[in-house]
Amino acid sequence: MQIYLPIAEVSVNAFLLLGLGGIVGILSGMFGVGGGFLMTPLLFFIGIPPAVAVATEANQIVASSFSGVLAHLKRKTVDLRMGTVLLIGGLIGSGLGIILFNYLKSLGQVELLVQLCYVVFLGMIGTLMFLESLKAIRQASKSGGVSIPKRRKHNWVHNLPFKMKFRVSGLYISVIPPLLVGVLVGVLAAIMGVGGGFIMVPAMIYLLGMPTKVVVGTSLFQIIFVTAFTTMLHATTNFTVDVVLAVLLLIGGVVGAQIGTRIGVRMKAEQLRIWLAIMVLAVCGKLAFDLLVTPSEFYSLGTGGHS
């Protein structure tokens, strides 16, 4: 069934959008990532104008994250205190990110920079996570299937001032590292048009030392607010949020997120991480491939009038 999107001004198959929303929703619920880093390129691919895709995707992430966070709240796997600290950083970061984005836009070549950002960050995080989880799985199988990774390292993170107790995460650390993580994620979220979970999740695990089970819910909690803020910003300044597109994506997305969260519970933390790593690397590879391979069409069209 074809449907005409009022803001994007293109006609697309409604079932295709529902399906895309569903698949990305499952991944979102499983890994605690918003799924934006997958959905945004997919929307470009089916012919949605990039500006509309980025803005609408932000709105859709709100829905799938909200659905996911409710499931996590019931299981008490959300560290609200940590989430709030990350959120404060996130809002500051996304404000900075939009300033940076507009500056890059005035220089031209913003598209390339966004693509390079994707390749570099996805590549880095994907590789790190992949190696880490591979090591964890090997260790787990050596020690007879029982993994005991509860060995707290005291690195520089623990020597900073303004310490705070995060009971759910079982941490007593300074608020500076989570704030900085929030800011970094906010900046990247604004530039890359994603929720930023794929950066936040590994940062929480490896940098802050949070338990994996809490990480997913907490990351979703932060993403809701940052993407809601981004949606409002896009809606009021660029008029690029397509509510019909968003509704179709989110119907698929919220259902998928519920299923995904349940799959996630049944999987081992190491397995979860290795699959996320593989997915991140796959997207990175595709984007790098697009930059390297000779395109079939050398020309592309953009809106005129320096908008």
Place this chain on the structure above:
Amino acid sequence: MIRLLALLMVLAMPAKAEEIVLGLSRDEVAITATFEGSEILIFGAIKRDDSTPIEGDLGVIVTVAGPDHPVVVRKKDRRFGIWVNTESVEVDVAPTFYAVATNRPLQEILTFTEDLNTRISTQRAIRSVGSTVEGAERFTQALIRIRAGQGLYQTLPEGVWVEEEALFRTLIPLPANLTEGDYKAEIYLTRDKQIVDFYATTIPVKKVGLERWLYNLAHEHAFWYGLMSLSIAIAAGWGASAVFTLFRR
């Protein structure tokens, strides 16, 4: 403007021997939520003044043009091993939709000069003034190629049926990715590659119903539209969660 002047010159010629009488299958195109593209049937008759003898090959040209918007055409080049946008050309005037239907290939029924003046062929309908990039022609060709691939630019060399040199009709397919606006339909009658008559009309293409309402809301009450989108998102997220909890019990 140039187009208009040329037409005035054509129309100012004394004693028209032939005239176009036009009909349209519809006088507007409505874009609804399930719009999948459409088509316009343009048909008409050629009214003849019997006192003047008619000679020469008959040509009928029908053009349908969407609203003009400027477009930036960018070209990719390999730099440090990766493909990046390097040069770009701003095309000042490019119709968002353009179809040319003729009863025979255009160059057989229209002289080069007439085409220059009236801007009938797709290449002429696009204008890029003051581009400093060398080979700007290639950029406009790329624009035509890309838009033709999307069904937005169409050349239909045998798209007009002419019967008995008196009746003509053509079917212009409209793709689903139409832009709103007033579409200009123009019909030219040529004899021996010279324009003898011309007729123009507009076909408004409009979003209607829900599409119209959402579009207006998004532009005129952006804040509330944004809040509405967010509430829908939150409601859907909560709804799905509630439904799934229900199923689990």
